[in-house]
Amino acid sequence: MLELIEVTKVYVQGRRTVPAVQGVSLTVRPGEFVTIMGPSGSGKSTLMHLMGALDTPTRGRALFHGQDLQAMSDRQRSLLRRERIGFVFQAFNLLPTLTAAENVALPLLLAGRNRRQALQRAGECLEQVGLSHRADHFPDELSGGEMQRVAVARAIVADPEAVLCDEPTGNLDSQTSREILTLLSRLPEPARRAVVMVTHDPTAAAYGTRLVRLRDGRIESDHPVPKSSVPCDSV
Known part of the structure; x- marks a missing residue:
């Protein structure tokens, strides 16, 4: 569904170039709840923006159901975000x-x-x-x-076929966060809808089915979340 192929994103700040994401390849399949973790500045939000057609790569390809997002017009990307991708910030x-x-x-x-x-x-x-x-x-x-x-x-x-969440519990207390995370964990649908969530919180990440860790704009690890680690109120 969502696919990044050797994606690099570089931002220009005055005379400096800042690589936010470097050579990342990642595939998100329907039915998955993928959580993305990493320290501040590791490229988490940039990665989500690339998957959600909010930004385009400097190099590499970002695909949605096989369609190259960079090859689309601004209007086509806007329609894609409005009709087929949901966002929670x-x-x-x-x-x-x-x-x-x-x-x-x-x-x-x-x-x-x-x-x-x-x-x-x-x-x-x-x-x-x-x-x-x-x-x-x-x-x-x-x-x-x-x-x-x-x-x-x-x-x-x-x-939508994908719901992308950027720190959705960052402004909430722990009890309310659990309620929102439980709600998000029920949104993926096999063969149809995926959820991707950026978070800095290991407890929040445990609600996903797969955990991707970033460091310095690169994927450090990518593995399933053991069912034993999922909080009991989310099942």
């Missing part, structure tokens, strides 16, 4: 003037869907994340955990 990125339901429905409304149908689908996704009773509340009326649940609902409203 540390800073919930909810619009303060929209209700929870409207925030969730926004990707569908931007795609031209009928408002009634979009809100109906948003209601279904809010119910899936246990937040249907807060559909008419604005972000400033929600707790941090509730806002992240809204963000998860928004990420899945278009029924």
Whole structure:
């Protein structure tokens, strides 16, 4: 589904060039929950941005279902992100003037869907994340955990084939983090949907089915997560 082939990403900062990712090859298959760990500056978020068509490689190829993302136009990449890839970020990125339901429905409304149908689908996704009773509340009326649940609902409203999460529990307390991670662990679907999560937290990484460790822009290790290490509340 998601594939990086000998990918390098170099950023230019004034007269300096900074290699964020160096020669990385990685494949994510449908049904997997891949967690990516590494110290600050190891290239975790850059890797996720390349897989999610938020950025393009300096060298190498980033593919989505065999399609080269760099060969697409900006509009094609934008449509791909809107229709086939969902995103969950540390800073919930909810619009303060929209209700929870409207925030969730926004990707569908931007795609031209009928408002009634979009809100109906948003209601279904809010119910899936246990937040249907807060559909008419604005972000400033929600707790941090509730806002992240809204963000998860928004990420899945278009029924994407991949959900990419960048430090989704970074702003949450430990109990709320467990609830969000349990929710994310239920999103992968065999033969259809994969989840990729960037995290610095080993406890969060244990919720995945596969752990990729980065160091200095390169893959240091890549192995399955033993079932015995998965927290008991996620199964």
